[in-house]
Amino acid sequence: MYILAIETTGPLGSVALIDDSGNCSLKVSAEEMNHLKDLMPMAQQILDERKIAKSQLSAVAASIGPGSFTGIRIGVSTARAIAQALDLPAIAVPTLDMFKQKCDGSALIAPIFNARRGQVYGGLFAEDGGTLLTSGPYLLTEVLAAIEAHLADVRAEMPCGMLQASTITFYGDGIDAYERELSAFKEKMLKTEGCRILLAPKEERYQDAAMAARAALKKYEAGETLAVNQLLPDYMRVTEAEQKLKDGSLAKERAAKMARFKAR
Numbered sequence: 001m002y003i004l005a006i007e008t009t010g011p012l013g014s015v016a017l018i019d020d021s022g023n024c025s026l027k028v029s030a031e032e033m034n035h036l037k038d039l040m041p042m043a044q045q046i047l048d049e050r051k052i053a054k055s056q057l058s059a060v061a062a063s064i065g066p067g068s069f070t071g072i073r074i075g076v077s078t079a080r081a082i083a084q085a086l087d088l089p090a091i092a093v094p095t096l097d098m099f100k101q102k103c104d105g106s107a108l109i110a111p112i113f114n115a116r117r118g119q120v121y122g123g124l125f126a127e128d129g130g131t132l133l134t135s136g137p138y139l140l141t142e143v144l145a146a147i148e149a150h151l152a153d154v155r156a157e158m159p160c161g162m163l164q165a166s167t168i169t170f171y172g173d174g175i176d177a178y179e180r181e182l183s184a185f186k187e188k189m190l191k192t193e194g195c196r197i198l199l200a201p202k203e204e205r206y207q208d209a210a211m212a213a214r215a216a217l218k219k220y221e222a223g224e225t226l227a228v229n230q231l232l233p234d235y236m237r238v239t240e241a242e243q244k245l246k247d248g249s250l251a252k253e254r255a256a257k258m259a260r261f262k263a264r
Contacts, residue, residue: 001019001058002017003059006039007208009207013035013071020217022217059091061215099125103126108169170182
């Protein structure tokens with residue numbers, strides 16, 4: 001049994017192949033946002049290196065978002081095309097939830113993806129992988145407030161009202177976008193709670209197809225597969241163009257452009 005997994009929600013696209021024993025191979029694009037060019041060659045390369053025929057694949061998985069809108073569309077459409085061509089089931093892997101794999105009992109895990117203007121796609125997971133803040137679109141301040149609220153709840157349950165030493169590790173490209181805000185939060189939590197805030201090193205910070213493959217294997221074993229047409233992106237918020245269409249500003253922009261054109 002083999003599952004081919006695709007991850008394109010971040011700058012670097014990647015492809016992974018995993019078997020039923022958890023043996024996983026990974027290929028990562030050398031260039032950012034080069035998904036259209038690199039995905040299929042990487043998929044073929046990884047099959048060739050493992051000496052696996054396409055007929056031996058059992059499912060195709062895609063990291064469905066959130067993240068780059070364009071990247072998500074490319075990854076999901078590629079996974080659908082492969083699954084349809086090979087008559088295979090698909091597996092949808094929520095991207096933020098893949099970071100539960102980082103929960104090893106030593107720290108809370110907080111993945112955050114940059115959504116611009118103080119916004120993130122984020123979540124918060126307990127040391128054992130339980131969900132403390134459901135993955136979704138938030139202001140960065142809301143994610144930080146959720147961490148503080150959780151620590152306050154833990155402190156309240158302590159017999160002496162003292163919080164035991166805790167560690168929170170952040171992952172995702174939100175670290176790059178909000179490094180100043182996270183540094184300030186780090187200092188605050190150390191002073192007020194004695195809590196360590198860690199920013200994952202760059203070599204471990206971002207999502208990749210190996211994470212998607214490991215999550216997909218669990219879903220496959222649990223029978224959580226989909227028909228090809230059920231594999232859909234999860235943007236978690238509408239695109240800027242869709243929002244403008246919804247609130248009427250797109251029509252106003254078009255009317256203004258036409259007015260300027262006619263005035264020439």
